[in-house]
Amino acid sequence: MSSLLHAVRSAVAPLTRTRFFRAVGPVVLPPAERVLAWCSGGRLQISALLVPSLVLHTRGARSGKPRDTYLMYTPDGPGRAIVAGSAFAQDRHPAWTYNLLAHPDASISVRGRHIPVHATLVEDGERDAIWAQIERQWPGYRGYERASGRKVRLFRLERPQRA
Numbered sequence: 619m620s621s622l623l624h625a626v627r628s629a630v631a632p633l634t635r636t637r638f639f640r641a642v643g644p645v646v647l648p649p650a651e652r653v654l655a656w657c658s659g660g661r662l663q664i665s666a667l668l669v670p671s672l673v674l675h676t677r678g679a680r681s682g683k684p685r686d687t688y689l690m691y692t693p694d695g696p697g698r699a700i701v702a703g704s705a706f707a708q709d710r711h712p713a714w715t716y717n718l719l720a721h722p723d724a725s726i727s728v729r730g731r732h733i734p735v736h737a738t739l740v741e742d743g744e745r746d747a748i749w750a751q752i753e754r755q756w757p758g759y760r761g762y763e764r765a766s767g768r769k770v771r772l773f774r775l776e777r778p779q780r781a
Contacts, residue, residue, distance in 0.1 A: 627668055631757045635765070640706045651688040661730040665690050669756055673727040674701065674775075676717035687714040692752045694774060699726070700740070700748055703771040704762035715771040726775060733777065740772035748772050 633639060647664065654662050655673065665671040665688065674687045691699040703715040718724060718737040725734045740748050749760045749772075763770040 623668075627755070628757050630668060631759070635707075635758060635761050640708075640765070644706045644708070648688060655688075659730060660727055663688060666729075670699075670728075672699065672701075674714055674718075675725045675727065675732075676714055677721045677724075679713075679716040679720035682721075685714065685717055687712070689714075690756065691775070692755050694751070697777040699735075699775045700752060701773050701775060702752060702759070702762075703773070704759070704766070707762040707765035709766055709768060711768065711771055715773070718773055719771075723778070724775075735775040736778050737773045737775050740774055745772060 634643070651664055654664055660673070663671040663673075669690045670693060672689055672691050674689055676685045676687070677683065678685055689701050691701050694700045703712050705712040719739070722737040723734070724737055725732055727733070749763075752759050760770075
C-alpha cells in the first residue's frame with residue numbers, strides 16, 4: 619500500500635469512529651453508494667476511494683429475496699476476502715450477516731465484475747489474527763466491535779471449489 623494512501627486512511631479512520639459518523643453513516647452512505655453504483659454501472663463505490671470495496675449479493679434469511687449490501691473488504695489471498703459485520707458500531711448485527719448464516723452461497727461484485735462466493739464464519743481461534751489483518755488496512759477498525767458491545771461477525775468469502 620502506498621504511504622500516501624496509508625496516511626490518508628490513518629487520518630480518516632478516527633473520524634469514522636465518532637458518534638456523529640456512526641449516526642449519520644448508516645443513513646447517508648448506503649443510498650449514496652446505490653446512486654453512484656447506478657451512475658457508474660456498478661464500477662464505482664464511495665468507500666472504494668479509501669479501501670477495497672464490494673457489493674455483497676445475498677438472499678434474505680427469511681424472505682429469500684435478493685439483497686445487495688455495499689461493504690469494505692480485506693483481501694485474504696487469491697480468490698478470498700474478509701468482511702466484518704460492524705454495522706457502524708450499532709448494537710445489532712447487520713441483516714446481511716443473518717443472510718449469510720442462512721444462505722452461505724452468495725456472490726459479490728467488485729468494480730462491476732460478478733463473482734460467486736461461499737461464506738464461512740471466522741472461528742474464535744482466528745479472530746485476533748483476522749482483526750490484525752483488517753486493521754493493517756483500516757487502523758482502529760476493531761473499535762467498532764468494542765463500541766457496539768457485541769462480537770462482530772467476521773466472514774471469509776471464497777470462490778467455490780470447482781468439481
